[in-house]
Amino acid sequence: MTTNITPKQTSDTELVAQQSSIEDELTTNGSSLDVDSLDENLSDDEPASDYEEINDDEDQDEYASSIAGQVLSQVIDITHTVTEKEAGLRIDKLASQVFTDFSRVQLQGWVGDGSLLYNGSVQKPKQRVKAGDVIHLSTTLQQHSEDQPENIAIDVVYEDDDVLVIDKPVGMVVHPGAGNQTGTLVNALLYHYPQQHHLPRAGLVHRIDKDTSGLLLIGKTKPAQMALMEQLKDKSVYRHYQCVVAGDAASLLRHRRIDAPIGRHRNQRTKMTVMTAGREAVTHLLNVTPLNDNYCLLDVGLETGRTHQIRVHLSHITYPIVGDRVYGGRRQLRAGLTEAQRQAIGNFPRQALHAYTLGFVHPTTGEDIEVTTPIPEDMQKLISVLTDGYDDE
Template sequence: MTINLPANQSTQDSSLKDLLTQGSPVQESTIPNELLTTNELLDEHMDDDNVSDDLPDDELLDDEDEHSDDKSSVAGQAVPVLIDVTHTVTEEEAGLRIDKLASKIFIDFSRVQLQGWVSDGSLLYNGSVQKPKIRVKAGDVLHLSTILEQHSADQPEDIAIDVVYEDDEVLVINKPVGMVVHPGAGNQAGTLVNALLYHYPQHHHLPRAGLVHRIDKDTSGLLLIGKTKPAQLALMEQLKDKSVYRHYQCVVAGDAASLLRHRRIDAPIGRHRNQRTKMTVMTAGREAVTHLLNVTALNGNYCLLDVGLETGRTHQIRVHLSHITYPIVGDRVYGGRRQLRAGLTEAQRQAINNFPRQALHAYILGFVHPTTGEDIEVTTPMPEDMQQLMAVLSDGYDAE
C-alpha cells in the first residue's frame, strides 16, 4: 500500500550526506544541562517487559551504537582452524580458470579469498604458485592449505534473508521486524548471524559474521555486512569517520510545526543508571547528533519523519525523539502514554495502542565501496505495517 501524503505539509532539507560534508544550516536543538536527565520522565512510562535485552556490545556499530576505537575489538576471541584440502580436476572441469574452479570446489570461501590464496601460495596448482587466470586441465591438482581464524561458535540456521545488494566484498540485507541481529542473552538462535552463517559459511571466519553495525530487534531495514575482513574493517572505519549515511523513517506523536523547531538534536546519550538495558540523555553521555531531514504531517498531531544519524549511539533516534517529547509510535520503552495525543478517532487510538513495535525503519544506506571507491546507495520500501498505520492516522485529514 502506498500512501500519498499532502505535499505542502512536507518541508524537505538537504540530505544527511550534504549536512555532514557542508554543515547544517537548520535550527539546532541543543539540550540545556539542567534538562538533560530524563530518568524520571522515562521511568514514568517504563514497561520492563518490553525492554530489549539485546543491546549491542562495543564492537559493533548500531543504527544507534558506535564501536570501540580499538580495532582489536573486531578480532574478538578467534580460534585458529587448519584448512587442508586437495582436489583433482575432472574432464568436465577442464578449461576453467583456477579461480573460477576454486570457487566451485571450495564453496565455504569467497572468490576474493580464493584469489588471494592463489596469489600468496596458499592455493597451489600442481604444486606451484600460478596466476588465477591460468586454465586447468583434467588430472591437474589444486591443493588448498591455510590457517583461518574462526570467530564464531554460533550455529548456521536455514533462515531466509532479504538481500538488497551484493558483490564480492559487500552485502546489504533488509532485516525484518522481530529478528535479533546477533546471539546474546536470551537469543542464542534465530538471529541474523545464524542466517548469515548458513547462506555464507565462509563468514565463520569473520568477526560477528561480517556485521558492520546493527539495528534493534523491532526496527526493520538495511544492514551493512563485509564479506571479507578488509572490507568489514574498511566499512567500520567509514562509519567512524561519518562517510556512511543512514536515513530512517518513523511515525511520531507530534505536530509538524513543533518538530520543525528541532531539526538538529544535539544531546549526549549514556546508559541509564538504574535500567541497564535502557539509554538516556545525560551530561556524562557520549556525543549524539540526530537530524530531522523531512517532516510530513499525517494529521494535526502525528508526523512521518525522515531522520538521519550523524553519530550512532544505542537507541539514539528513539531516545532523542522521546527526549524532545515527540516519541515514536509503538515504542513501549521510550514512548509510553505520550504516544496518545488529542483528537484521535477510536480507530486511530486502537491502531496506536495495538501497534506491536516502534514504527522505525532504516530505508536508505549509503557508503563508499571499500575496493572500487564507488559511491553506493541502497534503498528499501517501508514495511506494510507502517504503511497501514500511516493510512489510519492520515484518514480524513485535510492538509488545507
C-alpha cells in the same frame, strides 16, 4: 554530515527540569489525552533489551570487541586435479567452482599469498590450467564463535563478492546473546553463507534493534568487513530511517538538527538518556510529513551512531516514536484522535522505526552504492489509519 559541533552544555538537573516542565505543560494544555486508558504496555518502566547501533569511534570499537567471540581454528587442506572439461580455465575461476565454501575474492587472495598452489608453486590468478594439473588449498581459518547455522529465510536486497545488504524483519534479533541463542540473523547467515563462519559475527558491520526493521550491512570477506567498519567510524556510510512520531509538523520543524549528548541512564542501566556527561550525538530530521494534526512521518538521518539514538532524541524533544515502550510512554496519545486511531497507536506492537536507506563506498571497486527498501506493511497500515480523513491543504 561530518561537521563536528560541540553540543550545548546543559546540566543534568536542568535537563530533568526541562523534561518535567514540558511534560507538565503537555498535560495542562491537553496535548495528551486520557492517559490512564492507554495500553499498559506503553509504560516508561520497561527496560530496553537491545541496542540500536554502535558504529562509530569508541562505540564501534565496543561493537568490534563484542563480536570477536571465541576464536577457533579450522584447518583447510584440499587438493583438486584438473579435468579435461576444466582445462583452459583461470586458476581463480576453477577454484571458485571446486572450492564452493569460499568466495571468489577469498580464493583470489589465497592464490596471491601462496595458500592456494598450482602444481606446487605460486601463480597469478589469471594463469590458465591444463588437464592433470593440481591445485592445492592449505590455510587456517579463524572461527569467531560457536554459533550454529539455521535454515532461516533472509531477504537479500544487494549482493556481490564482497558485500551483502539484508532487509531485517521485525522481531529478528541480529546476533546471539543472553536469552537469544538461536533464531538470529547470524544463525541465518551461517546457513546461507557457510564460508563466513571465520568472520566476526558472520560479517556483520553494525546492528539494529530486534523491533526495528530495515537494512543491515554485511561484509563477505575480512577485508570488506574491516573496510566497511572503518567507513562507519569516519561517517562515509549514511543511514536514513523512517518513523511515525507523536508531534505536529510545525513543532518538529523547529528541531531539524538535534544535538544532544547521550549516555547510559544512571539508575536504569539498560536505558540511554540525554545527559551532559554523555557522548556527542547528532540526529537530522531530513523531512517531516504530516499524517494528521498531531502525528507525522519523519525521514531521519544519523550523523553519529549512539545506542538507541533516534529513539532517545525524539523522546527528549517530547515527540516520541509510536510504539516505543521504553522511551515513548503515555506521550504517544495526542488530542483529536478517532477511536480507530487510538486503538492503532495503543496496539502497535513495536517502535515504528524502519531503516530504509543505506549508502556506502564499495570496499573493492570504490563505487558509491545506495540501497533502499520500502516501509514495511505494519507501518503502512498505521500510517493509513492516522491519515484517514485528514486533509492538510
